[in-house]
Amino acid sequence: xxxxxxxxxxxxxxxxxxxxxxxxxxxxxxxxxxxxxxxxxxxxxxxxxxxxxxxxxxxxxxxxxxxxxxxxxxxxxxxxxxxxxxxxxxxxxxxxxxxxxxxxxxxxxxxxxxxxxxxxxxxxxxxxxxxxxxxxxxxxxxxxxxxxxxxxxxxxxxxxxxxxxxxxxxxxxxxxxxxxxxxxxxxxxxxxxxxxxxxxxxxxxxxxxxxxxxxxxxxxxxxxxxxxxxxxxxxxxxxxxxxxxxxxxxxxxxxxxxxxxxxxxxxxxxxxxxxxxxxxxxxxxxxxxxxxxxxxxxxxxxxxxxxxxxxxxxxxxxxxxxxxxxxxxxxxxxxxxxxxxxxxxxxxxxxxxxxxxxxxxxxxxxxxxxxxxxxxxxxxxxxxxxxxxxxxxxxxxxxxxxxxxxxxxxxxxxxxxxxxxxxxxxxxxxxxxxxxxxxxxxxxxxxxxxxxxxxxxxxxxxxxxxxxxxxxxxxxxxxxxxxxxxxxxxxxxxxxxxxxxxxxxxxxxxxxxxxxxxxxxxxxxxxxxxxxxxxxxxxxxxxxxxxxxxxxxxxxxxxxxxxxxxxx
Numbered sequence: 001x002x003x004x005x006x007x008x009x010x011x012x013x014x015x016x017x018x019x020x021x022x023x024x025x026x027x028x029x030x031x032x033x034x035x036x037x038x039x040x041x042x043x044x045x046x047x048x049x050x051x052x053x054x055x056x057x058x059x060x061x062x063x064x065x066x067x068x069x070x071x072x073x074x075x076x077x078x079x080x081x082x083x084x085x086x087x088x089x090x091x092x093x094x095x096x097x098x099x100x101x102x103x104x105x106x107x108x109x110x111x112x113x114x115x116x117x118x119x120x121x122x123x124x125x126x127x128x129x130x131x132x133x134x135x136x137x138x139x140x141x142x143x144x145x146x147x148x149x150x151x152x153x154x155x156x157x158x159x160x161x162x163x164x165x166x167x168x169x170x171x172x173x174x175x176x177x178x179x180x181x182x183x184x185x186x187x188x189x190x191x192x193x194x195x196x197x198x199x200x201x202x203x204x205x206x207x208x209x210x211x212x213x214x215x216x217x218x219x220x221x222x223x224x225x226x227x228x229x230x231x232x233x234x235x236x237x238x239x240x241x242x243x244x245x246x247x248x249x250x251x252x253x254x255x256x257x258x259x260x261x262x263x264x265x266x267x268x269x270x271x272x273x274x275x276x277x278x279x280x281x282x283x284x285x286x287x288x289x290x291x292x293x294x295x296x297x298x299x300x301x302x303x304x305x306x307x308x309x310x311x312x313x314x315x316x317x318x319x320x321x322x323x324x325x326x327x328x329x330x331x332x333x334x335x336x337x338x339x340x341x342x343x344x345x346x347x348x349x350x351x352x353x354x355x356x357x358x359x360x361x362x363x364x365x366x367x368x369x370x371x372x373x374x375x376x377x378x379x380x381x382x383x384x385x386x387x388x389x390x391x392x393x394x395x396x397x398x399x400x401x402x403x404x405x406x407x408x409x410x411x412x413x414x415x416x417x418x419x420x421x422x423x424x425x426x427x428x429x430x431x432x433x434x435x436x437x438x439x440x441x442x443x444x445x446x447x448x449x450x451x452x453x454x455x456x457x458x459x460x461x462x463x464x465x466x467x468x469x470x471x472x473x474x475x476x477x478x479x480x481x482x483x484x485x486x487x488x489x490x491x492x493x494x495x496x497x498x499x500x501x502x503x504x505x506x507x508x509x510x511x512x513x514x515x516x517x518x519x520x521x522x523x524x525x526x527x528x529x530x531x532x533x534x535x536x537x538x539x540x541x542x543x544x545x546x547x548x549x550x551x552x553x554x555x556x557x558x559x560x561x562x563x564x565x566x567x568x
Contacts, residue, residue, distance in 0.1 A: 007150040010129040011157045013063050013070075017122045018164055020056040020077070023049045024084065024118065025168060028111070029175050031088045035095050036182045043092070050088075053081055064125075067132070073125050077118060084114045100186065126161075130154075218294075218313035222251045228308070237294070237313055239286040251311075256283040256291055281316065293320055318483075400442040400539060404563040407439050407446070407471050407493050408432045414447050418454050425464030426457075433472045439493040440563035441540040446495070449533045453497040453556050456530065460501030460554060468498040474559060476543070487543035491562035498555035504548040512546060533558065 030046035033039070057078050064070030087110060133154065218234030220227050230246045238254070240246055246254075279297040286292055293316040298309050364370040411432065418428065439446075450469075457467045474494040481489040504512060515531040530546075533556075537544040541561050548554035 006133050007153050007157075009063065010133045010154065013060065013129045014126050014157065014161050016056060016060050016063060017125050018161060018168075020053065020060065020081075021119065021122055022168065023053045023056060024081065024115065025172060025175075027053070027085070027088060028115070031092060032175075032179050035091055035100070036179070036186070038095065038100070046088075050085060053085070057081065060125075067128075070125060070128060073121050073128075077121050080114055080118050080121070084111060084118070087111050087114070101190065218315075220246065220311050220313075221308050222311055223308040225251055227251060227254070234313060237286070237292065237315060238284065239288050239290075245287060254284055256285055279314075284313065293317060400445060400536075402440055402442050402540065404438050404440050405443045405446075406436070407495060407560070408436050410443055410446055411450065411469060411471060411495070414450055418451065421451070422454060422458045422467065426461065427464075427466045429466060429468050431468065431470040435473070436471055437473050437491065437493050438563040439560040441542065441560045442536075445536045445540075446560070449536055449558060450495065450497065452530070452533055453558075456556075457497055457499035457501065457554070460499050460503075465500040465553075467500075468496070468555075470494075470496040470498070472496070473562075476559070484543065484545075486538065487559070488541070492543065492559035493562055495558045495560065496555055497558075498553060500553045503550040503552055503554055504546075505550055509546065509548055513544075530556075 027046050027049040030042040030049070034042035034046070057074065060077070061071070061074045064074060133150075215231055215233050218237040219231045220234050221229040227246050227249050230240075230243055235241070235243060235246065238246060279295045282294060282296045283291045284294050295314040295316055296311065297314075298311045300309060360370075360374055364374065411430065415428070415430075422428065454467060454469075461467070472494045474492045476487060476489055476492055478489045481487055513530050513534045534544055536542075537558055537560075543559040545557045545559075546554065547557075
């Protein structure tokens with residue numbers, strides 16, 4: 001081959017090799033631009049470079065057809081270029097399917113390693129062409145002039161190639177710096193988002209924990225038949241001081257024996273169907289062995305009933321007590337209405353009887369025997385009128401004359417009559433408040449109520465005992481009023497009468513205010529004393545409470561409204 005042809009051949013090989021590197025560099029730059037921005041505009045030059053690369057390889061193969069070593073280098077280039085484009089395509093597909101966050105920077109590093117190997121092979125081809133050129137130049141020493149010219153051309157071409165390589169290298173360095181800057185910025189944004197999301201998750205966790213801690217209802221989570229979580233309210237319901245006392249326990253042992261199978265049957269079927277269980281009333285067994293009435297509701301937890309069940313327990317103690325009080329109040333109201341109607345009818349009949357007896361008394365005033373019979377009839381009629389008076393007092397229909405008065409003075413003024421009435425075996429002990437508020441009520445009815453309560457106390461102590469009379473200022477707060485709906489919150493003046501007698505059994509204590517109900521022997525009480533006091537207290541906007549223990553005694557507290565001075 002002539003020297004000029006050899007030089008031109010070497011330049012062609014170098015040019016095509018640098019052209020191949022240029023296509024690969026363009027493809028890499030535009031692929032990374034798409035990875036970072038997601039802009040499809042970067043894919044058009046990338047596809048064009050990818051289409052030109054096989055043609056460039058084919059041109060190199062043709063230029064080096066007579067050189068086996070160069071052919072091997074071309075084959076290695078073809079394999080590495082194919083690997084590089086497969087990696088570029090995989091990253092583009094990953095960016096399209098799952099976004100930038102799914103792109104692994106390690107795969108970018110793997111691409112750089114392949115490119116370094118490609119550049120090494122291209123450099124080897126260029127050095128091989130230089131060596132071949134020099135060998136051919138030496139064999140053609142007779143053509144020194146042509147060789148010198150060819151050498152100059154080679155130098156110029158080499159210089160151009162070096163300048164081109166430097167320019168390409170500079171572009172690649174700038175591109176890499178820009179890519180690294182973009183990646184650092186994206187990493188910083190991702191770290192900030194992760195920190196922000198972590199803070200949100202922690203805040204939600206604290207919020208949920210605060211809700212569970214402040215719930216008034218007990219809550220526990222059951223998995224595979226055992227307790228795996230219980231909130232503070234649940235621990236209080238079961239009388240536990242630490243969660244370890246409940247965690248791990250079989251769920252069924254938390255319920256009373258008769259309710260265990262009922263709870264399992266009613267809670268399991270709806271939970272397995274993915275539906276919440278309607279609230280049902282059951283009894284749980286506290287750690288101290290006591291039984292507590294609760295309302296139970298259950299639901300599958302995390303949408304998978306086979307894994308866990310969330311159970312909510314609501315204490316029914318106060319609700320049941322309120323229901324009992326309401327039923328008792330409604331019962332007493334119904335009895336009062338019935339009693340009021342009967343008392344009014346009976347009073348009308350007594351008026352006719354007393355009027356008739358008065359006329360007969362004038363007719364038989366000279367007949368001693370008939371007059372005696374009329375006196376008996378008149379006394380019985382007056383006793384009937386007193387009975388009507390007590391019935392009206394219970395039903396809150398009697399006329400009252402409320403006044404502002406000092407309760408201590410009324411109690412003190414009644415002592416002489418009480419001592420004569422109660423007898424010497426009863427030791428009366430008074431505890432009167434020194435700064436007692438004035439009360440507003442009918443003072444005559446207050447004295448009557450005190451006498452009734454004292455007589456009941458005496459009858460509870462047939463062998464004698466201590467009868468206590470106490471006065472005090474008693475504010476009743478809204479919580480007390482909520483537990484006792486018949487009284488309004490506010491300030492009251494209390495009159496308490498206690499005895500050291502036999503007490504009243506719990507099963508009949510709620511009936512002592514019913515008319516005609518008595519704990520005394522037959523013929524020794526009408527059963528209207530406490531009923532009359534109850535009616536008077538309610539008609540006066542007051543309140544009455546009774547507490548009794550068998551063999552220890554009874555105390556009845558009458559609350560009268562506090563009187564406030566009229567505004568000037």
